[in-house]
Amino acid sequence: MMLNGSQKALRPRIRDSVLVFSRGDILQFFCTMELRVKEFNVPDFVTELIPLLDGTRTVAELEFAMQSSHGYSSEVLADVLGVLSEERLLDRAVPSSITSHRFTRQEQLFEEFIASYPQLPDSPQVLQDRLAQARVVIVGMGGAGSWVLQPLVAAGVGRFDILDPDVVDVTNLNRQVLFTEADLGKSKVNAAAGKALMINTAVQIKAHRQRVESPDDLSTALSSADLIVNCADEPSVVAASDTVAAAAQRAGVAHLVGGAYGGNLGVLGISVIPGQTVCWECVRAETVNDHGRAEMVALKGRTRSGGSLAPVSGIVGNFIAWEALRILLGLPLGLSNQVRELDIMTLEWRVRPVSARPSCTNCSHLA
Known part of the structure; x- marks a missing residue:
C-alpha cells in the first residue's frame, strides 16, 4: 500500500481510550471505550512507532523517523496505519484549534464517539453545534x-x-x-x-x-x-x-x-x-395485558x-x-x-x- 501526498500530510494519533501493551513481537491494543482487545504480530519498528503516534507528526515525518529502524519500509508503515484505522484504533476527529473552553472535556469524549461511529461528522465542534442549535x-x-x-x-x-x-x-x-x-x-x-x-x-x-x-x-x-x-x-x-x-x-x-x-x-x-x-x-x-390484567377488574390502586x-x-x-x-x-x-x-x-x-x-x-x- 502506497500513500499519496495528502495522506502523508495527515498526523495519525492513537485514540486516548486505547492502551497499548507489548510482549515480544506481539502488540495488544485495549480500547477502554468499547471494551475491545486486538492483538497483532508486528515487525520490530512498529513497537518504536507506537509512542510517536500522538498527533504531532505527519506521516512523512514518521517515515523519516523510522527509516533506520529494523523491519521498516514505507509500504509496511502504510499497511500498519491502514490496519489501525480500519480497527478504529486511530482518532478520526479533526483536532480542535481551541485549547481549553467550557466544553473541552465533552468534545474529548465526542472525539471517541467519532472514532467509534462512522456515521458521525469528523468534527467534535460540529456535534457541539448540534446541541447548541x-x-x-x-x-x-x-x-x-x-x-x-x-x-x-x-x-x-x-x-x-x-x-x-x-x-x-x-x-x-x-x-x-x-x-x-x-x-x-x-x-x-x-x-x-x-x-x-x-x-x-x-x-x-x-x-x-x-x-x-x-x-x-x-x-x-x-x-x-x-x-x-x-x-x-x-x-x-x-x-x-x-x-x-x-x-x-x-x-x-x-x-x-x-x-x-x-x-x-x-x-x-x-x-x-x-x-x-x-x-x-x-x-x-x-x-x-401484562399478567392477564386486561381481563381483570381493579380492586385497589395507588392511594x-x-x-x-x-x-x-x-x-x-x-x-x-x-x-x-x-x-x-x-x-x-x-x-x-x-x-x-x-x-x-x-x-x-x-x-x-x-x-x-x-x-x-x-x-x-x-x-
Missing part, C-alpha cells in the same frame, strides 16, 4: 424532569420549552434537584428556568406554567422542536405519555416517553423516532404518591437525559424498540424487546 421540550418539571433538564443544560443544549402547572412544595425538595427552600411557592417552571440560566447563561428557555391535557396543547411547542421528553405523571405516567406521544407522532418529532420510578424500580422509558423505530402505541399494545429518593430519581432522569443526547447527536439509541427496567436494589436489568405490529399505522413498515 437543538430545541428540546420537557413536559413535567418534577422528580424526573428536573434531573433531565440539568444535564442537558450543562451539556450545551441551546433551547428549551418546559411545561408544568405546579408550584414548588416542601415535599419536592428531597429529590427534585433544581429546587431549594428559597423556591417554595414559586412555579416550578420559573424556578427551573432560573436555575438553568445559572448553569449556562447562553441557554434560551421558555417556561410555560401549563398542564398538558391533550395533544393540541403541545402544537406550538412542537412546531420547532427536535425532541420532546415526557416527565409528567398526571393523571398517570402512561396517560401523560399517551398524550405526548400522540402529539409528537403527529408532528414527526422524536420523543422519549414512559419513564418513571417508584420504590425499587426505575423505568427508563421508550425513545421513538417516527418512521425509524417502534412507536409508543405498539409498546402500549405489547404491555397492556398516594409513591416514595422515592434523590438517587433513584437521579438515576432515571440522567439515563433519560443520556438517551436525549444520543438522539440529538445522532448516536445509536439505547431505549428504542424495547422496554427497559432497572431494579434499583439488585441493579439487574429487565429488558423486553418490542416489535412493530403489522396493523400499526405508524410503524408497520418495520414489522
